[in-house]
Amino acid sequence: MWLRFILGIALALLFGGQASAYRAYVANEKSNTVSLIDTDTWKVVKTIKVGQRPRGIAYTKDQKYVLVACGDDDTIQMIDTSTNTVSDTLPSGPDPEFFTASPDGKILYVANENDNTVTIIDIARRAQIGAVQVGVEPEGMAISPDGKILINTSETTNMAHFIDPAKHEVVASVLVDQRPRFAAFTPDGSELWVSSEVGGTVSVIDPVKRVVTQKIEFAIPGMRPDPIQPVGIDITTDGKLAFIALGPANHVAVVDVKTHKVIKYLLVGERVWHMAFTPDGKYLLTANGVSNDVSVIDVAALKVVNTVQVGELPWGIAMSDH
Numbered sequence: 001m002w003l004r005f006i007l008g009i010a011l012a013l014l015f016g017g018q019a020s021a022y023r024a025y026v027a028n029e030k031s032n033t034v035s036l037i038d039t040d041t042w043k044v045v046k047t048i049k050v051g052q053r054p055r056g057i058a059y060t061k062d063q064k065y066v067l068v069a070c071g072d073d074d075t076i077q078m079i080d081t082s083t084n085t086v087s088d089t090l091p092s093g094p095d096p097e098f099f100t101a102s103p104d105g106k107i108l109y110v111a112n113e114n115d116n117t118v119t120i121i122d123i124a125r126r127a128q129i130g131a132v133q134v135g136v137e138p139e140g141m142a143i144s145p146d147g148k149i150l151i152n153t154s155e156t157t158n159m160a161h162f163i164d165p166a167k168h169e170v171v172a173s174v175l176v177d178q179r180p181r182f183a184a185f186t187p188d189g190s191e192l193w194v195s196s197e198v199g200g201t202v203s204v205i206d207p208v209k210r211v212v213t214q215k216i217e218f219a220i221p222g223m224r225p226d227p228i229q230p231v232g233i234d235i236t237t238d239g240k241l242a243f244i245a246l247g248p249a250n251h252v253a254v255v256d257v258k259t260h261k262v263i264k265y266l267l268v269g270e271r272v273w274h275m276a277f278t279p280d281g282k283y284l285l286t287a288n289g290v291s292n293d294v295s296v297i298d299v300a301a302l303k304v305v306n307t308v309q310v311g312e313l314p315w316g317i318a319m320s321d322h
Contacts, residue, residue, distance in 0.1 A: 022278050024285055025066045025079070025318040026294060027054040028311030034068060035310035036084060037285075039278060042296060042306050046084050051077050056098040057318040060123065061105025066318050069096040069110065076110065076121070081320075091128045093119040098182075098316075100141040100150075102165065109150055109165070111138040118152050120168060130168040134161045140194070142183035149207060153180035153194055160194045160203075162210060172210045176203040182274075184233040184242075186257060195230035195244065202230055202244060204260060216260050218246060218253055232274040236281060236299070243284055243297070245272040252286060254302055264302055268295035276317040287314040 021040030027050075028035060034054060036046040051070030059066055059081075066079040069092065076090035076099070092099075095114035101107065101123075108121040116138060120130035135154025142151040143165070150163040153176075160183060162172040177199025184193050185207070192205040193216075202216040218228050229247035235257060236242075244253040248271050254264040269288025272295070277284050283305075284297040294314060296306035 022322070023081075023320040024276065024278075024294075025057060025059075026287060026310045026314050027057040027068055027316045027318075028292075028313060029053055029055055029289070029315040030313035031311035033311045034066070034079065035314070037294065037308055037310070039283070042308050044308065044310060047311065048079060048084055048086070050079070050086060051075060055315045056096065056111075057316045058099065058101070059318050059320060061101065063320060063322065067099070067108070069099060071095045071097055071113070076108070088126065090121050090123065090126055091119075092121070093117060093128070093131070097139050098141050100143050102143060103145070103147040107165070109141055109143070109152075111141050111152055113137050113139065116154070118150075118163065120165075132163055132168050132170060134163075134170060135159050135173070140181055140183040142185055142192070144185050144207065145187065145189040151183045151185075151192060151194075153183050155179045155181065155197075158196075158199075160192070160205065162207075174203075174205055174210055174212060176205075176212065177201045177215070181231045182233050184235055186235055187237055187239045191257075193233050193235075193242065195233055197229045197231055197247065200225060200228050200230065202233065202255075214260055216244075216255060216262070218244070218249075218262060218265075220246075220249055220251055220265050223249060232272075232286075234275045234277060234284060236277070241299075243275060245275055245286060247271055247273065248290075250288075252284075252297065266297060266302065266304060268297070268304060269293045269307065273314070274316040276319040278319060279321040285317050285319070287317050289313045289315065 024037040052072035056069035078088040080087040093112040135157025137155035140153035177196035179198040227248040232245035270290035
């Protein structure tokens with residue numbers, strides 16, 4: 001009896017104590033590769049050759065593919081996650097930079113920087129089914145949790161465009177600060193956050209009234225304002241904390257979502273751009289373009305706990321959910 005009891009404890013410690021390993025795919029813009037990181041060992045386990053200038057990257061909803069926007073090849077490449085090789089493409093239009101998918105995962109909305117268009121793609125059919133003209137240099141893409149409003153940010157026009165995804169048309173535009181790069185809804189859909197790289201702010205927008213209600217500003221002690229350039233935004237699933245990548249400031253700002261106040265700055269690698277949470281919410285990974293690495297942030301402790309070397313100019317990260 002005691003032997004079975006001790007054996008049971010040993011097995012529980014051995015298997016129950018192990019963390020679940022997730023897979024993170026990192027798009028390396030300059031080396032034209034995607035680095036595959038095992039989050040159990042925090043090691044790159046494979047380097048995948050892709051098209052030219054890979055930037056936006058994300059899993060499909062069924063996790064069968066990782067989509068990569070290859071800007072200089074004018075296509076979205078599809079990495080088969082069972083083989084970790086490029087197996088197909090999607091017709092993105094010229095210079096795709098960033099994209100988002102409908103909540104059901106069937107439709108992809110792609111920002112095409114060179115022709116000021118959001119291309120709409122049916123993923124299963126591998127076919128373009130629509131396009132929407134937006135402002136100059138579209139980049140950021142986000143869709144509301146209910147799927148009823150699609151957002152595009154246009155860098156040169158300095159606007160967040162509200163698009164009706166059913167009608168494929170712009171229904172409103174909200175002026176934000178200079179060079180908006182990214183957009184994110186809070187989990188409950190009550191707020192839209194838009195980062196402005198040159199303006200140095202994050203605009204908080206009421207998505208119903210379509211007005212800016214507040215601007216979040218950043219001030220890192222001992223640093224000039226110039227390098228503080230907000231880009232990526234990731235919000236915890238409970239809607240309590242937001243993490244803002246501050247570009248060449250080499251820091252991530254931690255913001256209280258309720259008060260819109262910065263509560264901490266975390267020093268990461270050089271030129272932090274886009275980020276991704278592990279599915280359990282324990283870690284946040286940051287793509288650091290100039291230092292060619294990924295910083296691993298412990299979300300509960302709010303501190304950097306690891307660094308993973310990847311390819312040249314890492315831009316974005318796609319994270320599996322299992």
